[in-house]
Amino acid sequence: MKRLLFTVISLLFSVSVLAAEPSADRIDLTSSTVGYAAIVIFILAYILVMGEEKLHMRKSKPVLVAAGVIWILIGFVYSGDNAVLAEEAFRENLLKFAELMLFLLVAMTYINALEERRLFDALSAWLMKKGFTYRKLFWITGFLAFFISPIADNLTTALLMSAVVMKVAEGNKKFVALCCSSIVIAVNAAGAFSPFGDITTLMVWQSGKVEFTEFLQLFLPALVNYLIPAIIMSFFIENKSPTTLHTEVELKRGALRITFLFLLTVATAVACHIWLHLPPVLGMMMGLGYLQFFGYFLRMTLPGSLARKRAMAEREGDQKRLQQLGGVVPFDVFSRVSRAEWDTLLFFYGIVLCVGGLGFMGYLGLLSESLYGGLDPTIANTILGVVSALVDNIPVMFAVLSMDPEMSTGHWLLITLACCTGGSLLSIGSASGVALMGQARGYYTFMSHLKWTPVIAIGYAASILLHLWLNQATFLS
Numbered sequence: 248m249k250r251l252l253f254t255v256i257s258l259l260f261s262v263s264v265l266a267a268e269p270s271a272d273r274i275d276l277t278s279s280t281v282g283y284a285a286i287v288i289f290i291l292a293y294i295l296v297m298g299e300e301k302l303h304m305r306k307s308k309p310v311l312v313a314a315g316v317i318w319i320l321i322g323f324v325y326s327g328d329n330a331v332l333a334e335e336a337f338r339e340n341l342l343k344f345a346e347l348m349l350f351l352l353v354a355m356t357y358i359n360a361l362e363e364r365r366l367f368d369a370l371s372a373w374l375m376k377k378g379f380t381y382r383k384l385f386w387i388t389g390f391l392a393f394f395i396s397p398i399a400d401n402l403t404t405a406l407l408m409s410a411v412v413m414k415v416a417e418g419n420k421k422f423v424a425l426c427c428s429s430i431v432i433a434v435n436a437a438g439a440f441s442p443f444g445d446i447t448t449l450m451v452w453q454s455g456k457v458e459f460t461e462f463l464q465l466f467l468p469a470l471v472n473y474l475i476p477a478i479i480m481s482f483f484i485e486n487k488s489p490t491t492l493h494t495e496v497e498l499k500r501g502a503l504r505i506t507f508l509f510l511l512t513v514a515t516a517v518a519c520h521i522w523l524h525l526p527p528v529l530g531m532m533m534g535l536g537y538l539q540f541f542g543y544f545l546r547m548t549l550p551g552s553l554a555r556k557r558a559m560a561e562r563e564g565d566q567k568r569l570q571q572l573g574g575v576v577p578f579d580v581f582s583r584v585s586r587a588e589w590d591t592l593l594f595f596y597g598i599v600l601c602v603g604g605l606g607f608m609g610y611l612g613l614l615s616e617s618l619y620g621g622l623d624p625t626i627a628n629t630i631l632g633v634v635s636a637l638v639d640n641i642p643v644m645f646a647v648l649s650m651d652p653e654m655s656t657g658h659w660l661l662i663t664l665a666c667c668t669g670g671s672l673l674s675i676g677s678a679s680g681v682a683l684m685g686q687a688r689g690y691y692t693f694m695s696h697l698k699w700t701p702v703i704a705i706g707y708a709a710s711i712l713l714h715l716w717l718n719q720a721t722f723l724s
Contacts (some may be wrong), residue, residue: 352584368496378488432703440465447663
């Protein structure tokens with residue numbers, strides 16, 4: 248029983264960026280009072296995160312405090328001659344968060360810029376004009392999410408599609424929550440068969456464990472993973488059209504060009520990582536520069552654009568148009584940055600630092616010994632997929648790659664599928680789910696996603712079984 252307990256605990260917390268072999272000076276705290284206290288603190292913080300909807304307390308608060316307490320405990324133990332080890336470990340974890348935060352910040356800035364330019368209003372108006380029912384909207388947004396995610400990555404796609412859903416079904420809390428759950432499932436599933444779709448898949452590809460074309464073998468399992476829960480969910484949607492009145496929406500100047508810059512930013516990030524082996528955040532921050540330059544162009548050309556539009560409106564006698572032009576304000580990139588979901592970004596800080604500290608205490612060694620040393624890789628990888636729903640799939644995959652167990656191509660594909668799709672079991676299991684909890688605040692929450700966990704689990708099990716059957720030859724390689 249004690250071994251099983253240590254295995255579960257180590258699974259939950261073995262996600263430190265210091266996932267290499269422990270240093271000789273590293274202090275093993277896994278069986279100490281400090282270690283147990285840190286685990287209790289983290290669990291209590293996560294309970295508060297799960298109760299966000301009921302407590303009306305932002306999810307960043309408890310994890311920020313927990314992260315501070317955990318690292319203070321580590322600092323206390325390592326005070327003296329070993330203080331430099333704790334300092335270096337903290338800086339490594341902080342660097343990992345900084346890369347993630349800046350990546351997300353740029354993505355959120357672009358999303359906010361596109362929303363300000365009314366792109367999502369226009370897409371929503373088009374969907375409303377077509378007269379689609381809620382059920383058809385559910386399937387349209389789900390399939391769009393599934394097929395865009397392999398190109399634009401799951402986080403970006405989730406933010407885009409949830410913004411559209413929020414516009415189309417404004418005020419329908421039940422439908423928005425259900426659609427957001429479906430979008431999270433779709434983008435995470437699609438991320439399994441493309442290195443561009445999910446960071447976990449990209450990590451496996453970059454490590455040389457699986458060739459690029461071999462990921463395509465996961466397409467059908469990923470599709471099944473999305474379709475099974477989506478079909479069940481669709482029966483709970485009213486087959487009626489939204490009551491929102493259709494309105495004509497005019498895109499603001501530069502909307503389509505900002506969309507192109509967003510795609511160029513994603514391409515730059517991917518190119519930096521794939522061909523230059525540099526962190527993707529470099530390309531994302533460069534993309535923020537694209538947006539800043541274009542924002543400067545919009546500001547400089549605004550007076551001339553307004554003069555032409557006013558002259559046209561005066562000739563046509565369009566007083567309403569003249570009034571609208573009078574309220575036009577220059578595009579400001581930094582106002583878009585300020586509208587980023589900072590609660591989500593701070594939540595990531597807390598999580599990265601919490602699990603990083605717990606990993607530094609020595610739980611990765613327990614995982615390596617207890618998991619792949621005593622379980623069949625198929626069982627171990629399936630369990631890790633479930634664990635990724637609690638911890639987040641990216642650090643779980645990082646821990647597996649760091650341990651580098653001897654596995655066949657089929658098993659590496661299995662852990663990729665499990666980590667990507669297992670993260671959909673809970674809203675906190677993937678970056679897309681956490682980001683949507685911030686973007687669709689008050690609509691999509693931990694509890695609204697949790698009610699669909701049983702049907703998501705059916706899809707998870709079915710996708711794994713289908714992979715084991717369809718791609719059985721890869722388990723021999």
